Amino acid sequence: MRLHRNLVFATIDSLHLIFNEGKQADKVLKNTLKLDKRWGSRDRGFIAETTYDIVRWKRLYAEIADVNEPFDRTNLFRLFTVWATLRGIKIPDWPQFESTPTRRIKGRFDELSKIRKIRESIPDWLDEVGSKELGKKWDKELAALNQLAPVVLRVNTLKSNVLEVKNQLADLDVETTAAKGVPNALVLKERSNVFTTDAFKNGWFEVQDANSQKVAIMLDAKPGQRIIDACAGAGGKSLHIAEMMENKGQLISLDIYESKLKELKRRAKRNGAFNIETRVIDTTKVIKKLHGTADKVLIDAPCSGLGVLKRNPDTKWKMQPDFLDRIRTLQQQLLRDYSKMVKEDGEFMYATCSILPSENELQVKEFLASEEGATFEIKKENKVSPSATGFDGFYMALMKRKKK
Secondary structure, three states: OOHHHHHHHHHHHHHHHHHHHOOOHHHHHHHHOOOOOOOOOOHHHHHHHHHHHHOOOOOHHHHHOOOOOOHHHHHHHHHHHHHHHHHHOOOOOOOHHHHOOHHHHHHHHHOOOOOOHHEEEEEEOHHHHHHHHOOOHHHHHHHHHOOOOOEEEEEOOOOOHHHHHHHHHHHHOOOOOEOOOEEEEEEOOOOOOOOOOOHOOOOOOOOHHHHHHHHHHOOOOOOOOEEEEOOOOOOOOHHHHHHHHOOOEEEEEEOOOOHHHHHHHHHHHHHHOOEEEEOOOOOOOHHHHHOOOOOEEEEOOOOOHHOOOOOOOOOOHHHHHHHHHHHHHHHHHHHHHHHHHEEEEEEEEEEEEOOHHHHHHHHHHHOOOOOOOOHHHEEEEEEEEEHHHHOOOOEEEEEEOOOO
8 A cells, every 4th residue: 555645634633633632523524524526435544444443552653653642743643654564564664764774573563562551552540441341251251342343334224124124325326235133224335435425315224333222122112102212413313213103193302502403403314304303402391390200211311422332433532531520420310300291191201322231230230229220120221342242332211111
């Protein structure tokens, strides 16, 4: 592979914004990739994948390159050199690479790979938390979370079907395979920008991880029900629920961020999902008005996001130890407050994209032991492991309100 100056420089600029200015990787890349209209899909792919790779392996590469944060431009080029050398890419004789000792890189890599927290490139405190909560399983999960995330589609049956989407994409040389146990999921064999296809623009599919799709499947929404998605965000799961309801009944999508709900409305229009009503949680009255009104309530709770690290590798560098304590307190509060929206004999689902028991089954156990949770019992529970499935890590628990 021959390195092109403008692509390497765009990668270095992106890394500076992510590492030194604390910007979100996905947003940085969204802006970077718009900078030069002459870049083709391969050029954009190089910038995005190289940037994400260096973000993912920041600690390992920094140890090999012997550099510390904040990274100046010379340090960023040293990180890039480590990335390129480990992939067998020849370093060009540009002035920026003059001070990078490439000979020692592979030896340092072998030496440092013996230490888990450096090999898997994770902060000390997070490695300790994972090891404490998951024991021997942590090694496998951590290795899986450092793999590149597959691109998975969820076919929107309001507008199309699996065979139609599969054939439409095959005509564009985009090959897909089924995902076991997830009926309307298609996994791309190779990464491709599916957002430019007519099938996407016409609302035939959304991009959504296979394990994420299992949340709405377990909720098992039915046409004609009244369902509340209490932490809807930009609406990936709301759209899936609306599709399962066949546009019949009422789906109320709640969130504290109006901007996210606007994005949900835009996506719903493209999907042909017309039974969604969005409401901003700007006061506690919004929840109180809905007490005892829903057949089913979903809390896709805010969490550490550890289960989706392969998709958002910069999360591990931005998260601080006290964040976990704060998020667990919030999760418990949401369980107690939002469960009140469930009717008698209705169902209540708690889900996270975390793999930590302290955010998952232990939260549900604590809720069921509380005054608010005493009227519920567990109906189903599913812990979805990245190492076992190759997809994101999720937890989901479906509870039923007992009859008085």
